[in-house]
Amino acid sequence: MATAAAEPLDDGELAAFFALMEVSSNLQHAVEQQLRTDGDVSCVQFLILARLRDSPEGESRMTDLADLVVYSRSALTYQAAQMEKAGFITRSPSVNDERSTTVKITDTGRERVEKVLPGHIDVLRRLLLNPLGPQGVTTMNKTLECVRDAMRQTPPRSAAPRASNKQK
């Protein structure tokens, strides 16, 4: 299954990979810490809240949220439980489909997002956007676009999301 003898990566390829991982990893850490410090939310929770906040009714189904946040359903249930306990969201059975759960952001949840957002933007500017500059931002978008598209076409992890293939 593996290539007979994989061509080693050249210096540029290695550098690109390492740079990407170093930058994203640092950024991730910084964002995580800012969110925790300023508003006691994790990155995942912030993503969910921000997404809910921008939804038409401040609502979303669990499944739709799970599509956004890559993780497993049980992981999302865990996060939802945490956020419900914190008063950021409510969960209630969906009206159309009794199987579904509708997640709705509360005023407390909205406030928390507002509270945390300035610092979040600040971190992004300081660590990523300012160093990039306007031109760098444009370049970055163009360069990463095809990578992202390629990733989206390939099933990210063929194991996970297929539910019908129970052929053992």
Added chain:
Amino acid sequence: MATAAAEPLDDGELAAFFALMEVSSNLQHAVEQQLRTDGDVSCVQFLILARLRDSPEGESRMTDLADLVVYSRSALTYQAAQMEKAGFITRSPSVNDERSTTVKITDTGRERVEKVLPGHIDVLRRLLLNPLGPQGVTTMNKTLECVRDAMRQTPPRSAAPRASNKQK
């Protein structure tokens, strides 16, 4: 401390941030899974092993490894213990400085790296380098270079690495 009213991000800035996070997150996941499947090592462990393998004597001090892997010292100790148990490394007191621990990669460790490497390269090519293309690789390096440099100058997290400030 926070900006009075943080300028919201424009679409391009948001897109750049999201693209970076999506690409790096997917890549991270894919790499993690490949390493686990092919050789039952985590990404962190692979990084450590790869670094040791490329060291002059296949050796390194714990502290030097900790500088490489961002995490805390205790986290590194944990990983080292796992890898020692798996037979990938040995730990012994350093000759120069009795406080230090010298970590050395074993033949088993080297074999494991070799075993995992082709698949690793394969993933990087498929998900990142091929979509980028030679030109994209170059562009990426140039674009991320200044970001990385800026990050390295700013203390990543001012809280962590200072040991002397016990003022409290």
Added chain:
DNA sequence: TATTGTTATACTCTATAACTATA
């Protein structure tokens, strides 16, 4: 006193599988 590393502990988060309920 500062540095190096380990240990004990507690905590967060994740995935798997089994389960319930609805379509």
Added chain:
DNA sequence: TATAGTTATAGAGTATAACAATA
């Protein structure tokens, strides 16, 4: 039968603080 979500469980990994030993 398939889908939506929850729960129980188990595991990996991390950070904090206290610790021992060396410089």
